[in-house]
Amino acid sequence: MVKTKLLMVEDDRLLGDLIKESLEEAGYQVRLARSGSEALEAVNEESFDLVLQDIQLPDADGLELLEEILGRQPQWKALVMTAFATVDRAVKAMKIGAFDFLIKPFAMDVLFLKIEKVLEFRQMEKEVAALKEGEEPKLVTRSPAMAGVLEMVRVAAPTDVAVLLLGESGTGKELLADLVHAQSKRARRPMVKINSAAIPENLVESELFGVERGAYTGADRTRQGYVEMAAGGTLFLDEIGDLPLSLQGKLLRVLQEKTAYRVGGNKEIPVDFRLVAATNCNLRQLVEQKKFREDLYYRISVMPIEVPPLRERREDLPLLIATFQKRLAAAGVGGAIDFTPEALDRLCQYDFPGNVRQLKNIVEQLTIRFPGETIKARQIPVSLGSDSWVGSLFECFSVDKPLKEAVQEFEDRYIAKVLKGTGGNKTKAADLLGMSRQMLWEKIRRHDGATPRDKAGA
Numbered sequence: 001m002v003k004t005k006l007l008m009v010e011d012d013r014l015l016g017d018l019i020k021e022s023l024e025e026a027g028y029q030v031r032l033a034r035s036g037s038e039a040l041e042a043v044n045e046e047s048f049d050l051v052l053q054d055i056q057l058p059d060a061d062g063l064e065l066l067e068e069i070l071g072r073q074p075q076w077k078a079l080v081m082t083a084f085a086t087v088d089r090a091v092k093a094m095k096i097g098a099f100d101f102l103i104k105p106f107a108m109d110v111l112f113l114k115i116e117k118v119l120e121f122r123q124m125e126k127e128v129a130a131l132k133e134g135e136e137p138k139l140v141t142r143s144p145a146m147a148g149v150l151e152m153v154r155v156a157a158p159t160d161v162a163v164l165l166l167g168e169s170g171t172g173k174e175l176l177a178d179l180v181h182a183q184s185k186r187a188r189r190p191m192v193k194i195n196s197a198a199i200p201e202n203l204v205e206s207e208l209f210g211v212e213r214g215a216y217t218g219a220d221r222t223r224q225g226y227v228e229m230a231a232g233g234t235l236f237l238d239e240i241g242d243l244p245l246s247l248q249g250k251l252l253r254v255l256q257e258k259t260a261y262r263v264g265g266n267k268e269i270p271v272d273f274r275l276v277a278a279t280n281c282n283l284r285q286l287v288e289q290k291k292f293r294e295d296l297y298y299r300i301s302v303m304p305i306e307v308p309p310l311r312e313r314r315e316d317l318p319l320l321i322a323t324f325q326k327r328l329a330a331a332g333v334g335g336a337i338d339f340t341p342e343a344l345d346r347l348c349q350y351d352f353p354g355n356v357r358q359l360k361n362i363v364e365q366l367t368i369r370f371p372g373e374t375i376k377a378r379q380i381p382v383s384l385g386s387d388s389w390v391g392s393l394f395e396c397f398s399v400d401k402p403l404k405e406a407v408q409e410f411e412d413r414y415i416a417k418v419l420k421g422t423g424g425n426k427t428k429a430a431d432l433l434g435m436s437r438q439m440l441w442e443k444i445r446r447h448d449g450a451t452p453r454d455k456a457g458a
């Protein structure tokens with residue numbers, strides 16, 4: 001069971017030790033800071049679920065300290081402790097953003113109750129945030145192949161081993177990673193997501209492992225890396241095939257030692273996360289080409305899960321289309337659309353190189369373009385019906401669209417072709433295309449309605 005992590009700031013030695021002991025007995029993990037400066041040191045070094053802070057401190061103004069902590073980590077929750085005589089300060093603390101307060105002396109049961117309240121609130125906050133994003137994370141499927149995938153997720157989730165999700169872009173790997181986290185013992189702890197292909201290469205290391213103040217010009221403060229932020233939770237490393245070789249070794253070390261070094265730091269920092277990685281590259285091929293470390297490959301591929309492309313599970317198409325129609329209607333986008341059987345047929349014949357993401361975008365585009373209509377076959381773009389992706393770049397271009405759209409289509413196909421040639425390796429593809437990996441990533445995302453994809457993938 002992953003423990004809830006508390007930072008307790010209490011200068012009274014006896015009381016601090018007593019509360020720490022009781023909390024630890026109750027299963028919490030506690031770091032005790034006896035002064036304001038120790039508290040800030042802890043904030044720099046670790047992530048916590050909750051701060052339990054005395055607001056009468058010898059070396060700092062407790063309220064200022066609270067403000068500083070919550071300023072740095074606004075998502076953390078704080079409970080403050082104060083003596084009866086200074087209850088007015090507790091009120092000020094609430095104004096600063098403390099979740100609740102306790103008046104000393106208090107019974108430990110009251111403290112436990114308040115902590116549970118905080119944790120429940122955090123969970124609710126997360127759910128509301130997910131709703132607000134407007135993206136129902138629910139994965140729908142009726143395909144036997146995906147049922148097999150879900151079964152593997154069900155078996156893998158409660159273990160703490162690394163999970164590797166393999167599959168083309170847009171097949172639902174990130175949704176499956178969410179499921180692994182949600183069904184794991186770490187579900188109440190953070191899930192931190194990082195896409196190494198979307199970050200400029202020179203920044204990947206500091207994003208992943210953090211940076212020590214003064215490590216380089218501009219590093220004006222110590223920052224935690226994603227591996228630390230995922231404390232007790234899950235780190236989702238998307239596009240692991242694009243992780244620069246130099247960092248692959250570092251990641252392997254972190255996974256083995258369960259400690260990390262920040263950029264410019266020489267102190268080992270304990271980390272505790274479960275790795276879920278995803279890629280649309282053929283990792284084995286990359287290993288053979290010495291572009292992906294074999295030892296890291298073996299370390300992360302204990303539980304490989306292959307996600308089939310949409311064209312290999314066409315039975316999912318009607319359900320997915322209906323789901324996206326319903327979601328768009330519920331979100332009030334355009335006007336609910338419907339399809340004639342011929343239109344649905346035509347849509348279902350398409351190969352969907354961009355997989356579910358592409359299908360979703362197409363339903364969205366149709367909803368916006370033809371609000372409230374019953375879509376007829378002729379309203380489905382001609383090029384959708386052809387398997388033009390494997391054909392030549394030009395042959396299958398229809399001449400029924402504005403230049404801008406045609407140029408975009410060309411760009412998508414060209415990028416797809418280059419990606420195919422590099423075995424899905426975006427770093428290499430970006431090199432060939434003469435653009436940064438980040439720019440390539442953005443193009444792939446932006447054009448996802450007809451996603452350039454890696455046919456050589458997984």
Ligand SMILES: Nc1ncnc2c1ncn2[C@@H]1O[C@H](COP(=O)(O)OP(=O)(O)OP(=O)(O)O)[C@@H](O)[C@H]1O
Nearest residue numbers: 138139140141168169170171172173174175356357
């Ligand atoms: N089975 C599904 N049911 C509902 N929505 C799905 C399903 N599969 C994918 N989606 C949706 O399709 C989109 C793409 O899915 P996701 O981001 O999980 O794919 P991915 O494989 O991680 O893609 P990439 O490799 O490009 O990161 C998301 O909006 C997701 O919600």
